[in-house]
Amino acid sequence: MRVILTLLVYVIGTSYLPFWIPLVLAVIDTAAEYIGLRLMRELDPARQPGRYLVTLGMIAVAEGCYTAQAGLLWQHDSPYAKALATGLVTLTLLQLASVRAIHLPHAMTGWLTTLVFAIAAVLVEAFIDSPDAPSAVPLICIAGAAWFVLTTMRSNHGMHDAMTRDRQAAQAADRAKSRFLAQISHELRTPLNAILGLGHAELAASITPERRERLELIVASARSLGVMLDDILDLSAIEEGRTPIRPAPADPAAEIRSVAALYRPFFEGAGLTLTLNLAADLPPRAGFDAQRLRQCLTNLLSNALKHTRSGGVSVSAQRDLAGLLSIEVADSGPGVALDEAEAIFEPFRQGKTAVAGTGLGLSISRALARAMGGDLRLIQRPRGACFRLTLRLDPLPRAIAAPDTPPRAERLHFGGARVLIVDDIATNRLVARAHLVLYGLRCEEAADGETALARIAADPPDLVLLDMAMPGMDGAETLRRIRALPPPANRIRVVAMTADATLATRSQHGLAQGGLDGCLTKPLLPEAVGRLLAEQLSPLP
Known part of the structure; x- marks a missing residue:
């Protein structure tokens, strides 16, 4: 221009x-x-x-x-x-x-x-x-203009220079924050892996209904914590205005029941009721982000629990006229004033009856609902507060709509195939073993890359689960040395077992280029373990 x-x-x-x-x-x-x-x-x-x-x-x-x-x-x-x-x-x-x-x-x-x-x-x-x-006047004007422009140039340059330094400092701080969050996420996944992995193992072995119910709540809580860790990894994307939504086949009614079951003990402990009303027309399977739905419902139920002193809360779900999943969470608390109906959805804003909290739950839930093709609104009622959460449900083809149950130990058996678990943390090895023995696998362990290489060279196993963040010889170097071994040891299947979610999202082609045959993300989930074993090993009929 x-x-x-x-x-x-x-x-x-x-x-x-x-x-x-x-x-x-x-x-x-x-x-x-x-x-x-x-x-x-x-x-x-x-x-x-x-x-x-x-x-x-x-x-x-x-x-x-x-x-x-x-x-x-x-x-x-x-x-x-x-x-x-x-x-x-x-x-x-x-x-x-x-x-x-x-x-x-x-x-x-x-x-x-x-x-x-x-x-x-x-x-x-x-x-x-x-x-x-006379030429003096034009020359004086030129001199005055030149001096003014020179001063302005230096001032503007100083401003731009300061902005550049501030931007560089902010970028450095953002990189440091990202490294810190990634490291914290990695460290937290180790104890979470133990809670979730051993909880699933005990749940599979439990036979009494009361014990199963308690274990299911522990596992559900650990899964929620895993969702929070995933949110930490998505923080940079969220700050840039990109809300990561990952639709997948799921049962909306089952997801709503799981959140209600998680909060029912808290309501009962406070002397409140939690009523669940699910319409019969809810689809058994649909495409949506189940984690984000649970996050929104968790925020709404937590909010209702904090503001309700007597009575209770009801959760109703149905399909609305537009085909959206509509969930209403209504409580018997003091309600929300009309002039605060929109203000409460702003970040760090709470109503006049505010209690302990950051004031972010409703704003985050509304952003997630809109990213999922719906919305979150306050519905005025004569008594209490009622929030209506809507989101789009994508229909699934008949082939996909079949129940996607995770592989279970009683359905898959691998006839004593040998798996080498390589991880420097004993807890992680114990959790992996607890998952694998349910499928009839024989497990061996190695606490470092050197030990793993010696065992593979002496007697190659059928599968190697390899931690990628070990001290000393890390997973990448161990993998490189495995592929450098003489046949047949260099052709064994190696699966990364890592807390790095970015590695888990790489395509199969990218994993193959790096010498890996697959990836398991910590914390280990039974459905993920079963799916991977079915891909890497041949189950017995």
């Missing part, structure tokens, strides 16, 4: 100057701009000083051509031509003081070139065209 406007200035100059003069100046100016911009791409002034000096020269040429036309217009007898010349010089000085000031040497080069040509134009008029005309 600036080049187009500059060419327009040269066209206007043909009104007072011979046509060929603005044409030649325009060609030289445009060529200098083009060459300068090309040379500035990926330019490192410290390593390419000659190329950098050429860019300064191109700026001097372009500014010289532009100001030369203004100087020629200044020689014209028409007062309009002199006004045009003054305006052109003013415009280029403003451009130098604003855009060019980001890089001060470029701005100074253009400023000095403009100043020299402007002074030359005034002196030429004074001593050649009009020797009797």
